[in-house]
Amino acid sequence: MFAKKVPRRKASALAEGMKRVAIVAAGIVSPLGFGLTETLACLRSGRDCVTPVSTFDVSKTRCKTAAQVDDTRLLPRKSSGRRQQRLHRVSHMTIAALDELRQYSPDFVPEIAMVGTTSGGMSFGEQFYRKLNQKSHCAAVWIANYPPQKAIVDALERFGIDAPAQVIANACASGTNAIGHAWLGIRSGQYSRVLAGGYDALSELVFVGFDSLQAATPEKCRPFDAHRSGMVLGEGAALLALEEWESAERRGAEILGEIVGYGISTDNHHLTQPNPDGSGARTAMQAALTSSGREPEDIGYINAHGTATLFNDSSEGKAIGELFNGIPVSSTKSMMGHSLGAAGAIEAIVSLLALKYQFLPPNINFEKLDPELSLNIVANDAREGELKYALSNSFGFGGTNASIVLRAA
DSSP, rough: OOOOOOOOOOOOOOOTTTEEEEEEEEEEEEEEEEEEHHHHHHHHOOOOOOEEOOOOOOOTTTOOOOOOOOOOHHSGGGGGHHHHHHHHHHHHHHHHHHHHHHHOTTTTOOOEEEEEESSTHHHHHHHHHHHTTTOOOOOOOHTOOOOHHHHHHHHHHOOOOOOOEEOOTTTTTTTHHEEEHHHHHHHHSSSSEEEEEEEEEEOHHHHHHHHHTOOBOOSSOOOBTTTOOOBOOOOOEEEEEEHOOOOOTTTTTOOOEEEEEEEEEEEEEEEOOOOTHHHHHHHHHHHHHHTTOOGGGGOOOEEEOOOOOOOHHHHHHHHHHOOOOSOOOEEEEHOOOOGGGGHHHHHHHHHHHHHHHHHOOOBBBSBBOOTTTOOEEOOOSSSEEOSSEEEEEEEEGGGGEEEEEEOOO
């Protein structure tokens, strides 16, 4: 039923002197809900959170749906003050995610924040340009809250955290890259505590861009299905508190899980399409395994990038089938869309929840596996599982590939 294994480089032992990296807290806002509890419930039930777009006009586009965060819960009331009301939606998502993280670990004070994003507050830039083109009043607040770093700066400022921030914009791999770079910084001893994650909000420019490429579907999002027809966009913010293991133990922090491996690659095949042979994805996954000291058979679950586009799923599916042998796979983008720069961070938390609660999140809207792929898809319904390690993939335009390996606490 499954593809035979191919020869691979043996995973090396963990390098001597390298630090372990614990996850001591996490916070998330996505179409699945606000916080870990709501997210877990939606994952277990396989809830489809894709709805008609309400943020802007989609009357002239093929795709008319997206997975959206509920603004009635997200945005502040008028009594909260003018400054809070002026912030972009993506700032409010990031603030909410950091608020939850701090509730789990109020003593966690990061030395640096590393986050991924692709568009930041782009919709404010769109508004500014439209008004400028119409020779109308252009609100300076739009430009002030437009830059990609503004969301994390707003979140840190909101909670009085005096830490520098690094922003990684590396297409759809951005969130996973941010977590991976944070892992490298702690593992090497450069940092003891890093806030890592990603954020992105829906914007008309990005939505229309994917629609113009015919990468977005007017139908259901069905990753790895024989009849898949494209992606659905999403949005959200997710943050993880990463800490050197011994530091976390000394202060008595609860350890939710561990980041144990990170791998990257660039295949340079095409601006928007991955290499059809899956070599880019396979290289990133193998590098993540090697850095973790694990073998493919140690992985109990793979959270695939799985956008439901024809070429992405084919390339990633081939790579997974060649490197692994029947390991359960799902793309949770089927439920919550593709949140671009935030996707890797959101899916890292999905993988963390799978490890913590020992279950396999479902790949919904699934009918029939692409006959060219040999994958064990967690089809439509969540399953119970016995998991010690999970792999999370993020692959973006330009062949930017990133994978991380997580371990249960």
